[in-house]
Amino acid sequence: MRPVQFNIHPKAPEIQSAITYTSAPDGLPGEGFFATQLNKVVGLARKNSLWPMPFATSCCGIEFMATMASHYDLARFGAERVGFSPRQCDLLMVLGTISKKMGPVLKEVYLQMAEPRWVMAIGACASSGGIFDTYSVLQGIDQIIPVDVYVPGCPPRPEAMIDGFMKIQELVGQEDLRRRNSDQYKELLNSYQIQ
Ligand code: SF4
16 A cells, blocks of 8 residues: 655744734823724724625635635634624625626625625625626626625635735724714615615
8 A cells, every 4th residue: 555645845834923912003001091092992803803704606715715724724813703694794705606696695695794894805706707707697796785805816815815804904993983874885885775
């Protein structure tokens, strides 16, 4: 029987300052207190505790599995709690080809998520229909729901997904608490016939 070989070129791990801490927002430090803006504290908490909901329909979903697994490990960004109930999640990650028939289902999932919610279109298919320029495939999910970040690639590598996720974190961390009540946001939702 052929012997099973692995680690034929063992490599010592390069761990340099593996643990980092979230830096405090700008503010006024003092003896036993720290004063800052509510917006910044809420943003800091939200961006480091996003609960993703993967809506995976095809091959990009497999890449997402790699992103969640130990090597890339999205949990490092505080997003280890992947949920499959839209009511308990705040980040919709759409991965894969979305057919026109699937469109209303995706929209329903989005509508079931409570505000504030964010959306990532991951991969060429979710972003633009990808190579499937056909009568049955939705040419980008932004035709039915608003998208915050697009991740290009077919499929995008886990590094690209993580990069997109970090962009979402940036948006979340800087979002004004009043944005969801603003006329501009209502107008955006109205353009998708969402009340
Ligand atoms: S973008 Fe490419 S890898 Fe991703 S679902 Fe479409 S065909 Fe598959």
